[in-house]
Amino acid sequence: MTELSGIDEKEITEKSGYHHGDLRAQLLNAVRLLVEEKGAENFSIAEAARKAGVSSAAPYRHFKDKPQILKALVLETMGGMAARMQEAIAPYPVGSIERVNALGACYIRFAREHPGMFRLVFGISESHDGDEDLGGRGQQVFGIVIKAVADYLGVDAESEEATRRAYMLWTVVHGHSWLTIDGKAKMKGIEVDETQFLSDISDGLIVSLRNQDMT
Amino acid sequence: MTELSGIDEKEITEKSGYHHGDLRAQLLNAVRLLVEEKGAENFSIAEAARKAGVSSAAPYRHFKDKPQILKALVLETMGGMAARMQEAIAPYPVGSIERVNALGACYIRFAREHPGMFRLVFGISESHDGDEDLGGRGQQVFGIVIKAVADYLGVDAESEEATRRAYMLWTVVHGHSWLTIDGKAKMKGIEVDETQFLSDISDGLIVSLRNQDMT
DNA sequence: AAACATATGTAAGTGTCGCTTACTTTGTCA
DNA sequence: TGACAAAGTAAGCGACACTTACATATGTTT
Numbered sequence: 277m278t279e280l281s282g283i284d285e286k287e288i289t290e291k292s293g294y295h296h297g298d299l300r301a302q303l304l305n306a307v308r309l310l311v312e313e314k315g316a317e318n319f320s321i322a323e324a325a326r327k328a329g330v331s332s333a334a335p336y337r338h339f340k341d342k343p344q345i346l347k348a349l350v351l352e353t354m355g356g357m358a359a360r361m362q363e364a365i366a367p368y369p370v371g372s373i374e375r376v377n378a379l380g381a382c383y384i385r386f387a388r389e390h391p392g393m394f395r396l397v398f399g400i401s402e403s404h405d406g407d408e409d410l411g412g413r414g415q416q417v418f419g420i421v422i423k424a425v426a427d428y429l430g431v432d433a434e435s436e437e438a439t440r441r442a443y444m445l446w447t448v449v450h451g452h453s454w455l456t457i458d459g460k461a462k463m464k465g466i467e468v469d470e471t472q473f474l475s476d477i478s479d480g481l482i483v484s485l486r487n488q489d490m491t
Numbered sequence: 492m493t494e495l496s497g498i499d500e501k502e503i504t505e506k507s508g509y510h511h512g513d514l515r516a517q518l519l520n521a522v523r524l525l526v527e528e529k530g531a532e533n534f535s536i537a538e539a540a541r542k543a544g545v546s547s548a549a550p551y552r553h554f555k556d557k558p559q560i561l562k563a564l565v566l567e568t569m570g571g572m573a574a575r576m577q578e579a580i581a582p583y584p585v586g587s588i589e590r591v592n593a594l595g596a597c598y599i600r601f602a603r604e605h606p607g608m609f610r611l612v613f614g615i616s617e618s619h620d621g622d623e624d625l626g627g628r629g630q631q632v633f634g635i636v637i638k639a640v641a642d643y644l645g646v647d648a649e650s651e652e653a654t655r656r657a658y659m660l661w662t663v664v665h666g667h668s669w670l671t672i673d674g675k676a677k678m679k680g681i682e683v684d685e686t687q688f689l690s691d692i693s694d695g696l697i698v699s700l701r702n703q704d705m706t
Numbered sequence: 707a708a709a710c711a712t713a714t715g716t717a718a719g720t721g722t723c724g725c726t727t728a729c730t731t732t733g734t735c736a
Numbered sequence: 737t738g739a740c741a742a743a744g745t746a747a748g749c750g751a752c753a754c755t756t757a758c759a760t761a762t763g764t765t766t
Binding site: 717718720721723728732 | 737738739740741742743744745746747748749750751752753754755756757758759760761762763764765766
């Protein structure tokens with residue numbers, strides 16, 4: 277039932293007795309559904325509780341407050357993203373540019389498929405911007421990108437060059453994800469061919485670098 | 492016409508009589524301050540009304556609801572961004588790459604100086620994603636970028652190539668802005684030299700294009 | 707099994723918020 | 737001057753985040 281990918285359908289079961297048994301997980305699930313449905317800023321803990329079949333005070337037995345719930349959900353989601361990204365690069369050989377492009381495609385696909393969660397993860401960080409756990413998960417995700425870039429460039433993953441170039445890619449993909457879910461990407465009819473877009477980007481920012489180094 | 496303090500014109504002046512006289516503008520002002528101070532999702536209309544020295548029902552004489560207030564503020568802000576960008580490119584000659592880079596720097600500077608408003612403009616669009624006015628303003632801003640890129644490349648501003656390349660730049664700058672205000676940019680110490688970053692980007696995505704065969 | 711501690715649920719209440727309704731004050735102009 | 741519209745207020749509704757006091761289930765100890 278439980279897959280490796282972060283977001284999958286787990287059913288929300290109403291509690292059977294006085295004690296729920298699995299409320300924490302079910303709450304996170306309910307919140308995720310609501311975030312997807314109504315947006316990251318228009319959901320309520322109360323409604324999530326209702327959805328899980330418990331009173332509106334019950335969530336506070338498992339989470340300190342609303343930001344804590346969101347943080348837990350964000351952590352879960354980022355873990356899922358890392359897993360998805362690992363899956364995405366698996367088919368391609370280490371050191372290939374396809375591996376890099378696959379990461380970008382994966383990131384964008386996530387944003388498109390789960391805009392509410394994407395907004396939650398990257399847009400609401402007000403509440404938890406200095407957080408250690410989240411920072412760690414972020415590092416984990418970004419590390420995957422750095423490694424793919426470093427492998428392609430044939431440099432050490434700790435090198436500044438790899439980090440710099442990986443960050444450039446990240447900004448592109450991150451920005452495109454945002455503009456896409458904001459609907460700003462298709463304003464004038466910027467019909468972006470995503471595969472083309474990604475390879476143009478990596479051509480300009482990564483491939484050209486390797487070719488020039490080798491001359 | 493009694494002013495209690497010698498504060499300047501842009502400050503929020505308490506109303507002098509029963510009628511405020513300038514409530515709409517003052518409310519927008521108060522909201523902007525609150526958005527900057529407490530974040531785009533943690534402010535209340537009630538507090539803005541308090542700040543303007545007016546009852547919590549008064550705002551609804553000028554705005555239909557909360558999203559409408561935010562929309563008005565976003566419109567105002569986007570207009571301001573367009574103006575800032577025009578100023579930013581003014582010192583550089585038409586067709587220069589510096590003009591392109593200046594736009595990016597300006598965009599990022601705005602995000603850094605007004606993270607709350609940036610989040611409001613680009614993060615909360617749930618409420619007004621299909622909006623015409625906002626779309627128009629967005630076009631206006633993006634149009635400035637397209638023109639600078641087209642001028643540099645020596646192609647028509649209506650050409651698909653100009654739009655495509657301008658969009659690439661936009662994604663980079665937009666993504667970097669987000670990651671910066673999210674604090675994700677300085678996680679591992681990705682100390683980004685912004686000027687260097689921007690010129691690397693335009694080198695890879697724009698300059699290289701002109702230098703090579705341009706079809 | 708009885709007794710206790712602890713984990714996890716509920717009910718009721720507080721203060722705030724978004725927004726509405728009914729009423730009041732004020733400026734404008736025929 | 738008096739009618740009317742514009743722009744304010746007070747009071748209240750339902751929802752929400754969160755707290756407090758209490759109820760019920762579960763596990764451990766004896």
